[in-house]
Amino acid sequence: MSRKKWLATLGLSTMLVGSMLAGCSGGEKEKASNDPVKEEDKQVEITLAGWGSSPEETELLEQVLADFQTKHPNIKVNHEVIADQYMDVIKTRLIGGEGPDVFYLDASEAPALIQTGAIEPLDEHIPDDFDVEDFEKPLLEAYQYDGKTYGFPKGYSTLALFYNKKMLADAGVEVPKTWDELREVSKALTKGKDVYGFGQNPELARTVFIGESKGGEVVKDDKANFADPLVVEAYQTYVDQHLVDKTAAQPSDVGAGWTGEMFGQGKAAMVIEGNWAIPYLQNTFPDIDFGMAEVPTIDGKKGTMAFTVAYVMNAASEKKEAATELITYLTGKEGMETWTSKGFELPSRKSVAEKLGYDKDELRGALVAGAPYATVWARGTNLPIVFNNFNNQFVSAYLGERPLEEALAEGQNTANKEIDSK
Structure with missing residues (x-):
């Protein structure tokens, strides 16, 4: 399928996939449909999709997601593992309007998918204190196009x-x-x-x-x-x-x-x-x-x-605020410290690498030293x-x-x- 057809199909397929329900307490009449619902009473469900990894990595990610949901009780994250043909599945679901809210995107796949319009630019969503400058520059640049940032790398090697x-x-x-x-x-x-x-x-x-x-x-x-x-x-x-x-x-x-x-x-x-x-x-x-x-x-x-993967947001997601909260936690300093604490991936944030001591590690220090001048596998x-x-x-x-x-x-x-x- 050509890129133009891909994008056209994607645009036509975007749809609203959820509806808000109002409940009633015991003995009370059901609230009128136009009654306001307090924001803190809502729970938003979002989907995070990625590929399979080792049991140790999966356990670590589940820990990070549990920490996130403790801090954001109004957001429920459904973690979906796509075991085979990951990008084919993602593209098919995006075309059909059923793509996940947040998903993994390898740097080598980023340019083509970004140019279809399927990925949401993150610049206007992230908070002012997110400290974008803390990311290793080549890794971040792999997800930048036409002056906009479309993903934040979760780690690298x-x-x-x-x-x-x-x-x-x-x-x-x-x-x-x-x-x-x-x-x-x-x-x-x-x-x-x-x-x-x-x-x-x-x-x-x-x-x-x-x-x-x-x-x-x-x-x-x-x-x-x-x-x-x-x-x-x-x-x-x-x-x-x-x-x-x-x-x-x-x-x-x-x-x-x-x-x-x-x-x-x-x-x-x-x-x-x-x-x-x-x-x-x-x-x-x-x-x-x-x-x-x-x-x-x-x-x-x-x-x-350098090889890196980022968290990106589906441009058609109806839950961009919750998706932003998830992405900024997973790639923020706290979430990234937990995720990279076992050394399966290296922190794409310089401050986290220093805090965990990877920059001075007898083995991994050489890998960290290469990040500022690395050629990212994306062309x-x-x-x-x-x-x-x-x-x-x-x-x-x-x-x-x-x-x-x-x-x-x-x-x-x-x-x-x-x-x-x-």
Whole structure:
């Protein structure tokens, strides 16, 4: 369905979905329908929708919602978990006028959905003391369009360098601070095909900051631009570590499912991963002694990726006041402190990260340090098309099947033809 048709359908489908009922006390006649009802006597029901998470995260969210309802007894929150095909379900319900009042929205999906008009701008709803400036700037900007803010990030993760302390010590090398150092250190850490110095993720979502490190743009004017010579040059070093140096490998090369597993199994001495890898390694590979550092700089420039999800409001909601109260509590300092207290997500508010000590944490400190300069995984309304075509062609070059420049040129042409034909 085209965006115009999508928006038109959404507009036609908006409807009033509730009615106010007036009750009567024992023995008294029913009140006339036009009698005023005190605001504090009303209870508003709103729906919060999100996807499934771990039992520990679900329990934590339920705690935050319970705290909210204690402070707002006139608002009842119905928490709905959409287990499969989350965005498809959300879009279908929005089109049908049955969308939730508040819901999760990944940054990568935000540009397209915002431009349909389905998301309510929040600027005029939030209280003056909400302290918008407290949010990490790149995370907030992912939900801003045309001067308006459409969502507040509930948490995030950047990427950082995970390194095996014993392997580095045995090889007599230091933690690399630059990409040139990473390349050299990887040579010292590689042991044939048994252990690679560096575990790689050869796909766009993990490497946009690398592709743009030389000054090029992977996406430009909402179209694929990864055949840009500056982008090709930036990615060539990454590919050469695999094909020329033979000191880097992807997880499938060693029978692993992802770089976290590759690292935990001792098949890579260093990987670039996110916050989610910390509990995984601690629980699955408790004997591994690992450290974390910021991603090595490229040509003196810091870079990393950030992945974030925000709470947004359905523009068709008839309960915007209650929805605002929920969003501002969940992303306010009190609610966010509870939600991020276990470290499943990092606080998108700087003050909360400092209060919880994550900015100085031995492991997560590197992730927090990357937030101000991170590249958020969000690149316009055509990101799925760009993403798929980049990955299809980049992997062929990564495997040595064709030159990188040729592969990316074909991927860009195919992506833009698909975009033009929409």
